[in-house]
Amino acid sequence: MDIVIIIPAYNEEAHIEKCLTSLVNQIYSAKHILVVDDGSTDKTPEILSSLSSAHENLTYTSREKSYSHEPGSKIVEAFNFGLAGLASSYDILCKFDADLIFPNHYLETLHKAFEANSKLGMFAGFCSIEIDGVWQIEKLTNPDHIRGALKSYHQSCFRDIGGLTSAMGWDTIDEMKARYYGWDVETKNSLIVKHLKPTGLHYSKSLPKVFGISLFRMRYSLALAFLTCFKMALNKKKLDFFYKAMLAYLKSNYKKNSFLINEKEGAFIRKYRWHKIKQRLF
The missing domain is CATH 3.90.550.10 (Spore Coat Polysaccharide Biosynthesis Protein SpsA; Chain A)
Structure with missing residues (x-):
């Protein structure tokens, strides 16, 4: 191989x-x-x-x-x-x-x-x-x-x-x-x-914004984006990451032609994410 x-x-x-x-x-x-x-x-x-x-x-x-x-x-x-x-x-x-x-x-x-x-x-x-x-x-x-x-x-x-x-x-x-x-x-x-280098070291300032935008472009729902941004903020121990990422997600709402995946793929991602969330909770 x-x-x-x-x-x-x-x-x-x-x-x-x-x-x-x-x-x-x-x-x-x-x-x-x-x-x-x-x-x-x-x-x-x-x-x-x-x-x-x-x-x-x-x-x-x-x-x-x-x-x-x-x-x-x-x-x-x-x-x-x-x-x-x-x-x-x-x-x-x-x-x-x-x-x-x-x-x-x-x-x-x-x-x-x-x-x-x-x-x-x-x-x-x-x-x-x-x-x-x-x-x-x-x-x-x-x-x-x-x-x-x-x-x-x-x-x-x-x-x-x-x-x-x-x-x-x-x-x-x-x-x-x-x-x-x-x-x-x-x-x-x-x-x-x-x-050898921490993830996102060179992009610390712009990362929350592009992270929030990326969730919208992957067709995350508002609730799913909220949970994802909050979890990332907790992992990074930076609460302002959550605010900046969510603001970027909400501002992206008017850019309907910027999706990176089609509707069926988006539906699959949302279903998969919610399934994983329920697994961890229950």
Whole structure:
């Protein structure tokens, strides 16, 4: 089973070597690891040049800059840029972030999961962050949600969902579409990856606004958006996140042509979310 990995990278000189070293030393090797240098102004290109010359399955490509600086859009555009120029065929396609350190059995575990279940469309482990010298699972989302930093797709599933949406919320849309089209989505809590940068570090000011807008564009109802924003605010321990996100959601109400999914997919997402909420409550 051929695994291809695409890694968008922007000014990752502090982390990219650790990330790639952990991937090229996997027990089960990736067929191709492609890093997309997204207009870095630090030493990222030099590091990529050195590492790619030492490993046959590691290459990189560069582009001048992203066309967006919004959360979600920037990284997906870089990923799609790499995918458009990808010459390698694959069975499993991975989109990984450049600030991760993978255990050496990560790809082996991923491979076995897809081999064992022909309906498995998406799979991932969990991100952990270092707090006071201790690595702890980053608890920002539900355990059944695959973090945007750790995506992997069966080739047929990736085709069914139409690739990645270049917008905030893409990492929810992809797995919801996968479920909508009959694919399983699986996470494994014993498969832990070290995340070297806190999620949303560079987007802390704009994140509440784009988060609220993304919920509207995914056709969340008012009540569902309220609960989702409130939960995110609690996780981040920032009450103003809730107010800003909900305000953005409400202001988006007039932009009816900005939906990212169709009506049937939206209905599916709402039904799935309410089902999960009821499960947790009862």
